[in-house]
Every structure is written in C-alpha cells, then in structure tokens.
Amino acid sequence: MEIKSAVENKTVFIVGSEKNAGKTVFLNFALDSLRGAKRKTRLAFMSTGVDGEKEDLVFGNPKPRVAAKKGELVVTAQSALASTDAGYELLEIFPAKTVLGRAVLVRIVRDGNIEIIGPQSNAHISGIVAALRGGFGAETIIVDGAASRFTQVASADGAEFIYVARVEKFRAQSAAEALRLIYELSRVPAGKTPRGKNVFRIEGALTADKIRLIPKETETVVVEDCTKVFLSLAEWRKFAAKYNPVFERSFRLLFASANLYDIAAGEFAKLLGADFPPDKLVFNPYAL
Amino acid sequence: MKETLAFAEFGFLLSRWAPLTPYGRAEKNALHFFPDAKSLEAEYDLTEAFLKFISENGARADRLEFYLRRIPFIDPAVKPADCADIFAFKKFLSNVQSVFAMASAVKTSGVKWKSAGLLRTLSKGGEGETFYLSSAYSLALVRAREKILELNSALDKIRAAKQKEFLSRHSLDFSAREFLVVDETRAGKLYGNPDFFIEPYDSSHVMVRPVYGRAYLALRARRDEFLRAEKTEEAKILKGLSSAIAAEAAHIREYCRQIARIDILLSKARLAKALKLSRPQIAKRGAPIKIKKGRLPALERRLEAEKLRYTPLSCALDARVGVITGSNMGGKTVALKTVAGLQLCVQYGLFVPAESYAAPLFDAVHYVGAGCSENVEGLSSFGLELYSFMRAWKDAGKNCLLLLDEFARATNSTEAAALLGAVIESFCARGGIYACISTHFAGLKMPKSAALYRMKGFDLAAFGKSGIGAEDLRGRLKLINRFMRYELVRDGGGAGIYDALKVARLLGFDEKITAKAQSALENK
Numbered sequence: 031m032e033i034k035s036a037v038e039n040k041t042v043f044i045v046g047s048e049k050n051a052g053k054t055v056f057l058n059f060a061l062d063s064l065r066g067a068k069r070k071t072r073l074a075f076m077s078t079g080v081d082g083e084k085e086d087l088v089f090g091n092p093k094p095r096v097a098a099k100k101g102e103l104v105v106t107a108q109s110a111l112a113s114t115d116a117g118y119e120l121l122e123i124f125p126a127k128t129v130l131g132r133a134v135l136v137r138i139v140r141d142g143n144i145e146i147i148g149p150q151s152n153a154h155i156s157g158i159v160a161a162l163r164g165g166f167g168a169e170t171i172i173v174d175g176a177a178s179r180f181t182q183v184a185s186a187d188g189a190e191f192i193y194v195a196r197v198e199k200f201r202a203q204s205a206a207e208a209l210r211l212i213y214e215l216s217r218v219p220a221g222k223t224p225r226g227k228n229v230f231r232i233e234g235a236l237t238a239d240k241i242r243l244i245p246k247e248t249e250t251v252v253v254e255d256c257t258k259v260f261l262s263l264a265e266w267r268k269f270a271a272k273y274n275p276v277f278e279r280s281f282r283l284l285f286a287s288a289n290l291y292d293i294a295a296g297e298f299a300k301l302l303g304a305d306f307p308p309d310k311l312v313f314n315p316y317a318l
Numbered sequence: 319m320k321e322t323l324a325f326a327e328f329g330f331l332l333s334r335w336a337p338l339t340p341y342g343r344a345e346k347n348a349l350h351f352f353p354d355a356k357s358l359e360a361e362y363d364l365t366e367a368f369l370k371f372i373s374e375n376g377a378r379a380d381r382l383e384f385y386l387r388r389i390p391f392i393d394p395a396v397k398p399a400d401c402a403d404i405f406a407f408k409k410f411l412s413n414v415q416s417v418f419a420m421a422s423a424v425k426t427s428g429v430k431w432k433s434a435g436l437l438r439t440l441s442k443g444g445e446g447e448t449f450y451l452s453s454a455y456s457l458a459l460v461r462a463r464e465k466i467l468e469l470n471s472a473l474d475k476i477r478a479a480k481q482k483e484f485l486s487r488h489s490l491d492f493s494a495r496e497f498l499v500v501d502e503t504r505a506g507k508l509y510g511n512p513d514f515f516i517e518p519y520d521s522s523h524v525m526v527r528p529v530y531g532r533a534y535l536a537l538r539a540r541r542d543e544f545l546r547a548e549k550t551e552e553a554k555i556l557k558g559l560s561s562a563i564a565a566e567a568a569h570i571r572e573y574c575r576q577i578a579r580i581d582i583l584l585s586k587a588r589l590a591k592a593l594k595l596s597r598p599q600i601a602k603r604g605a606p607i608k609i610k611k612g613r614l615p616a617l618e619r620r621l622e623a624e625k626l627r628y629t630p631l632s633c634a635l636d637a638r639v640g641v642i643t644g645s646n647m648g649g650k651t652v653a654l655k656t657v658a659g660l661q662l663c664v665q666y667g668l669f670v671p672a673e674s675y676a677a678p679l680f681d682a683v684h685y686v687g688a689g690c691s692e693n694v695e696g697l698s699s700f701g702l703e704l705y706s707f708m709r710a711w712k713d714a715g716k717n718c719l720l721l722l723d724e725f726a727r728a729t730n731s732t733e734a735a736a737l738l739g740a741v742i743e744s745f746c747a748r749g750g751i752y753a754c755i756s757t758h759f760a761g762l763k764m765p766k767s768a769a770l771y772r773m774k775g776f777d778l779a780a781f782g783k784s785g786i787g788a789e790d791l792r793g794r795l796k797l798i799n800r801f802m803r804y805e806l807v808r809d810g811g812g813a814g815i816y817d818a819l820k821v822a823r824l825l826g827f828d829e830k831i832t833a834k835a836q837s838a839l840e841n842k
Contacts, residue, residue: 055496062494108402115545117463119443119450120405123390134402139450140463141470291520317499317523318490 033063033315036284038071038170040190041159043078045175047195047208052289052314056194057174058097059315064170065099074168076105077146078155078175095143096174103168105158107147108132116142121166126154133158135166146174159189190282199292206301207263209286213310214266215256220280223252235260241269248273255279289314319351321706322685322721326658330616331668335589338383340391341574342581352667353681355600361583361667362597364424368587371424379584382420386581388413388447394570398560401552405449407563407570408440412447414573421580429576432569439562455555462548469541476534484513484528497527586668595669598660599676603717606636607657607752612672614656626796629804630672631656635754637769639745642756642806644773645817649804650756651687651723653773657754658685658721680719680752684710687723700726707741720745722755735759742768770810774803775817794826 037060044060046053057075064073075096098104098116108131111118117140124133126149133149135158149155155173162168173189193212197205223231228249232240236251236259244251251273253259261269269275288298288311295313299306323329337343352358372379392410396403411433418429443450453460484490488508490498500508505524508514515527563570589595593615601608611630621628631653644650661683663670686707688699703726710720725741726734738755739762745753746765764770781801798821819839822832 058496059494066494108400111401119448120401121448123402123406123409132402134405137448140467292522314499316495316497318501318504 033060034067041171043173043175043189043191045191045193051194051196053174053194056287060172072167072169074103074162075172077148078150096146098138098144099141100138102138103166104144105133105135105148108134110145110147114142114144116140116144124158190284192284193286195286195288197288197290197293197298202293202298202301210302211263211266213283215259216283218275218277220277223278224250224276238265250274250276252276285310285312287312322658322683325685326655326662327616328662335585337581337585338386339389339577339581341578345578345582349666351665355679358667364583365586367424368583369590372587375423378420378423385413385416389577394567397564404559408449409447411437433566436562436566451552456551459551462544462551465544466541469537472537476530480530492528497525499523500526590669593671595671598664598670601676601678603678605678606634607677608634609672610674612656612660612675614659615671626799633806639753639768640771642771645775646821647798648773648775648802650773653806654721654723654754654756661719681716682713682718685721686710717750720753724756739763771806772809774805774807776820777801777803
C-alpha cells in the first residue's frame with residue numbers, strides 16, 4: 031500500500047491500540063512518505079496529547095522525536111517551542127489549552143525536531159483542524175492520537191483513521207479481535223438518523239446492559255458513532271445480527287498498521303479471518 | 319436584577335448582542351447600568367454614529383469587524399515572557415491599528431494610535447499578525463543561524479552518503495526510516511559493525527539503527543553549540559522586545575479600553591439594525607412612561623414561528639403607580655414584560671424595540687411575581703413572593719421601578735385583594751417609587767393618584783360575526799389570539815372584566831359547567 035496516496039489531502043488520525051503501540055514512529059514514516067512525493071502537499075500535523083518528547087512521560091521509554099521540515103505547519107504547546115531546534119514563525123495561538131500550556135500554530139522555517147503536544151478535548155481538536163484547513167490552507171492534516179483513546183476520532187467529522195496495533199504473540203487473539211471489531215464498526219452505514227416506529231436511538235455508550243433495554247419490536251438501532259461502542263467482538267456480532275445498526279457520524283478506517291512481536295504476518299492475518307481485506311492492513315513499515 | 323432580566327426574557331436580546339473581542343464581551347457581560355442621563359445620551363450619540371457608519375460604509379464596517387474578531391486577549395499588566403506572548407501582543411497591536419484606521423471614519427470614536435514604533439520593532443520578521451524572531455534583530459543571530467544551516471547541510475550530506483552506502487553494501491534502506499526491524503539471522507553479520515547500533519526487538523528480530531560516524535557526531539556537537547548560541551541570542555532579543563512592550567503598557571491598556579468601546583458600540587448598532595431598535599427619549603424624573611408600538615422581541619419571534627398575531631404595546635403610563643387589569647390570557651403579563659424589557663434596554667444603554675419610547679431613568683428595576691425567587695427552604699410560593707417583595711421594598715425609597723405581576727395570586731382572593739390594595743396605597747404614599755402592577759382582581763380600592771389600566775380583552779362581537787370555530791387546543795388558542803385585543807387602555811374603574819368564562823368556552827371547557835357558572839354570575 032502506498033501511504034502517501036492513502037493519506038494525501040485528508041484529515042487522518044493515527045490512533046493506537048495502546049500506549050507505545052508505535053503511533054509516533056508511524057507518524058514519522060507517514061510524514062516522510064508525503065515529503066518524498068513529487069507534488070508537495072501543504073502538510074500540517076498535531077497531536078492529541080504529548081508526543082515527540084524524548085522520553086515517554088508515562089513509562090519512561092525512549093520515544094522517537096518528530097521531524098519537522100521547512101514550510102510545514104505544526105500545532106504544539108507554547109512551552110514546547112523552547113526545546114525545539116527547528117526554526118519557526120508563530121502563526122496563531124488557539125484558545126485550547128494543552129497539558130503544557132496554550133496550543134500554538136507555527137510554520138517551520140528551518141528543519142528540526144519538535145515535540146508535538148496538543149489539546150485533548152474533541153471540541154478543541156475539531157476547532158484547530160478546521161482552522162488549519164480553512165484559514166491556514168493545510169491540505170493534509172495528520173493528527174497523532176493519544177494512548178489508546180479512540181474517541182478523538184469523533185471530533186472531526188469526515189476524518190479518516192489509521193489504527194496502529196501492537197501485536198504480541200501471547201495476546202495476538204485479542205489484538206485480532208480488537209482490530210476486527212474496528213473494521214466491522216467502520217463498515218456500519220452512517221448518516222441521517224432514520225425515523226420510524228422500529229427505530230431506537232441509544233443515548234451515549236452502547237453497552238451489553240443497554241442492549242437488554244432495547245424494545246422488542248426494534249429493527250434499527252442508532253448509535254452516535256463507533257467510539258460509543260463498548261462491546262467485545264462477539265457481543266457486537268450478536269448485536270449486529272439481531273438489529274440494523276446505524277451511526278449518526280461516520281469515520282473511515284483507512285487501514286491498520288500491525289507491529290508484530292514474535293508472530294508471523296501470515297499467522298496474524300489468519301487470526302483476522304480470510305475475509306479481512308488485504309488493502310486494510312499493512313505490517314510494520316520499518317520491518318525488512 | 320437577575321429576576322427582572324429573566325421576566326423580561328432579556329436573554330433573547332443579550333444572545334443577539336454579540337461583541338467580537340474578549341474586551342467587548344467582558345464589558346457586555348458586566349452589563350453596565352446607566353443611572354444618569356448625561357452618560358446615557360453620550361452612549362446613544364455614539365451608537366447612532368456607528369449606526370450611520372454601518373449604513374453608509376458597509377464594506378468598511380465589515381472590515382472593522384474582521385479586525386475586531388482577530389484581536390486576542392492580552393493582559394497589559396503582565397510582561398510577555400516568551401515568543402508566544404510576544405506574538406499575542408503583536409497580533410493585538412497589528413489588529414488594533416487596523417481597527418483604529420477603520421473606526422476613524424466614525425468621528426466620535428476618539429481613538430488614538432501611538433504605537434507605530436513598537437509595531438515596527440515587532441515586525442522585523444514580517445508584517446501582519448504573525449511573529450518571527452528574525453535574524454534582522456541581531457548580527458549574532460545571523461551568524462548563529464548561518465552556521466546552523468551550513469552544519470545542517472553538511473550533516474545531511476554525510477547522512478545521505480552513508481545511507482547510500484548502507485543500501486548498496488547491506489541492502490538496508492534508512493532513507494525514510496530512523497531504524498529497521500531485521501530478522502536476527504540476517505542481522506548476524508551486522509553485529510560488531512560500527513556502522514550500526516543493534517538492540518533487541520522480539521525473540522527473533524532486532525532493531526538496527528544507523529551510526530553515521532565520528533565526523534558526523536563532531537559536526538552535530540558543533541551544530542548544537544550554535545543552536546545553544548541561537549537560543550541565548552533569541553532570549554536576549556525576546557527580553558528586549560518584552561521590555562519594549564512593557565514600556566508601552568499604559569498605551570496598551572488604553573487600547574484595550576478603546577477596543578472594548580468600539581466593539582460594544584458597533585455591536586449595539588448592529589443589534590439595533592438587526593432588531594429594528596430605536597433611540598429612546600430620556601424623560602425627567604417623575605415623567606410618565608410613553609410607549610408607541612413597544613415590542614417583546616422574544617415573544618414576537620415565538621408567535622411569528624407559530625404564525626400567530628403579535629400586537630405591539632402602545633400606552634402612556636401617566637401615573638407613578640399604575641394598575642393593569644384584564645381578562646385571563648388578555649396580555650397583562652406580556653404588557654408588564656414589555657415595559658420591563660424596554661426599560662432594561664434603556665438602563666443598559668441599548669436602543670429599544672419600539673417605534674418610540676420615552677421614560678425616566680431609575681436606579682433599580684425590580685420584578686416581583688411568579689418564579690422570581692430562588693427556592694428558600696420552608697417557604698411556600700406565597701412566602702417566596704413576599705420574600706421577593708420585601709427585598710424590592712428595601713429599594714422603594716429610592717428612585718426605582720417596581721413591576722408586580724399578579725401579586726399574591728397564590729393566596730385566598732379576599733386577603734390577596736386587601737394586601738394588594740394596601741401595597742398600592744403604600745406605593746402612592748411613598749415618593750420615588752414608580753410601580754406597574756398587573757392583577758386580575760376586580761374592584762380594588764384605588765387611591766386617587768394611582769391609575770387604572772385595562773387590557774381591552776376578548777372581542778366577542780367580532781368573534782360572533784366571524785362564525786369561526788376550532789376543535790383542537792391549538793386551533794382554540796389561535797382563535798383567542800385572533801379575537802383577543804391586546805391593547806392597553808385607561809380604565810375608569812367600576813366595570814368588572816368578565817372574560818374568564820368566554821376564555822373557558824373557547825378552550826373547550828365543559829359547556830354544562832360553564833353555563834352553570836354563567837347563570838350563577840347572572841343571579842348574583
């Protein structure tokens with residue numbers, strides 16, 4: 031799969047299955063793929079938390095830094111500017127607060143490395159993405175998601191996402207089920223809330239308990255979006271077999287990137303199932 | 319005042335009064351109450367000037383709004399500490415300058431721009447509202463940055479050459495990757511090679527990172543020295559810029575004030591235009607309140623949405639104490655709400671939703687009626703009403719407007735009427751107070767100085783002629799709306815208002831019961 035053509039001119043969220051799943055490594059790879067293209071896209075990137083810092087603030091693991099190139103737009107925290115070796119021009123301060131101060135937008139004027147620290151609230155992320163695309167003319171926006179949070183995807187309607195999974199042999203089955211669930215959720219039709227007698231709308235999260243409260247005659251169940259589904263793959267399949275699920279907001283799974291540990295690609299693909307589309311899965315792009 | 323604002327549905331106007339800057343919004347939220355005519359007339363003169371500006375210079379007014387919207391919040395009392403703070407000040411000043419240039423067309427805006435020099439200093443990295451700590455600030459910065467670029471370029475070259483070598487000799491492509499995950503058997507021959515740093519990945523793979531050599535590291539160390547020199551120089555420049563900004567704190571404080579004024583006046587003018595508000599006349603203390611086609615915009619919109627008729631209020635409340643009576647659903651409360659809304663507009667320096675409105679200024683406007691007091695443990699609705707009244711009564715010696723809607727409605731009618739009569743008498747006896755009281759009690763004892771008004775009520779004759787009927791509640795409400803005359807007229811007193819049974823019939827109340835009530839009334 032060519033990363034560049036999959037990502038170009040879109041707002042793409044990179045979300046991880048867990049902390050240290052390899053999102054930032056993937057971000058750097060995606061950025062480099064875009065930079066290598068003949069026609070340069072006006073590129074902007076940001077994070078929904080803290081990324082690019084030398085050490086992981088939670089586990090203390092060494093973290094990859096995020097490279098920024100001349101002309102790119104970067105959203106980060108005011109305090110992150112003190113430690114960057116990139117040259118930058120300040121374009122905007124957003125009302126959003128990050129864990130390390132106000133969110134600022136800079137245009138890189140000299141290549142360097144930068145920590146990307148962003149706001150965590152969906153509303154703020156949405157506002158910044160809209161500003162990047164509107165007033166600042168960004169064509170491709172890449173948002174590095176925080177930890178295993180998935181809900182940030184919900185903040186930008188129409189956004190697409192890349193799911194980075196850490197797959198270790200001893201829990202490959204659960205990783206495959208999680209990925210399979212995300213794929214199946216991304217295929218649920220979305221759009222205008224259908225109306226009618228046999229339509230039931232779930233307020234908030236869709237949980238096993240709430241399924242029990244759905245009226246008997248219900249045919250279609252409306253859920254806000256896929257981030258509100260708190261079910262296992264088996265529970266979801268049972269639910270989807272009984273009702274027609276509809277999401278009010280859609281997202282598209284661009285593809286998943288699986289970083290494999292002690293498990294072969296073929297073995298993991300088998301766990302995903304033969305009908306898992308190959309164009310929705312890439313393996314660690316750093317692996318030879 | 320919160321209760322009066324809620325009663326007058328003032329939130330409708332407030333939500334449409336939309337200043338564009340943080341300073342304007344703060345001033346709006348503070349809701350300045352104008353107690354004197356001089357400052358209020360000055361405010362109205364300025365609002366009128368901005369209204370004229372909007373009408374005659376549409377494009378310029380739009381540009382003025384564009385720049386106002388871009389003004390960020392800065393605190394002139396806090397010295398800027400870093401690049402982002404200085405950016406905020408530059409953005410502020412850059413837009414303030416543009417706002418002043420646009421607003422200079424309004425002769426009365428009184429703006430003065432005194433920071434051209436400071437803005438020039440902050441703009442060495444480029445015009446506009448962005449900020450770049452440009453090399454133009456210092457020669458030392460020029461030197462450091464030139465060296466950094468030179469060394470970065472040398473580092474890139476070494477990296478590119480090494481990557482080419484790794485690719486040709488080991489088939490390892492590091493061009494878009496900081497490391498590679500390699501099968502351990504394949505990585506075997508890389509162990510001991512100083513060109514690679516190898517660390518475990520999983521039980522059968524390793525992570526291979528390229529090592530670019532001593533020359534590369536030496537160059538990087540040298541580049542880092544210049545990066546540190548750059549940071550030191552930048553800090554020095556930022557300190558200078560910060561001091562330059564701090565030195566103009568007084569001007570900047572004044573700009574914040576002037577921006578708030580321009581923003582408030584422009585937004586008041588926009589509001590006046592959007593809701594067709596007019597300049598009220600400020601009358602002398604004790605003068606009557608005169609209303610011509612006064613509107614309650616929130617209700618007007620609701621009725622419009624329901625395709626129902628809205629009747630603006632026209633009247634002269636020519637006595638200090640006025641009592642409004644009338645049918646159920648006849649518009650007494652709406653009349654009172656309209657008076658409250660109009661007077662609040664005046665007191666907050668806004669134009670009014672009326673063709674004309676003349677009224678004196680008050681030091682306070684109080685409302686006593688349903689839903690006017692937060693719940694107090696142990697008090698019934700009557701108790702709460704009394705509690706509210708007592709709070710307002712404290713101001714009664716002052717120059718205040720009191721609006722009483724259906725006072726004492728929650729207690730028995732005999733005592734309620736007696737209480738209300740006593741209240742009216744006390745109001746009349748006390749100076750300063752200006753009261754507007756709505757009630758459905760007929761035959762109240764009225765002191766001579768009080769005036770009695772009446773909502774015209776249901777036009778039975780017109781209804782009878784029309785021959786229209788309705789089955790459902792919505793249709794019946796429409797009928798009431800159509801044939802109820804929501805006009806306020808002076809009443810001579812004496813004649814009771816007997817519309818309750820008409821309204822009951824229109825709402826579809828049981829005909830037998832209504833007939834019984836009618837007969838009981840006639841036999842009395």
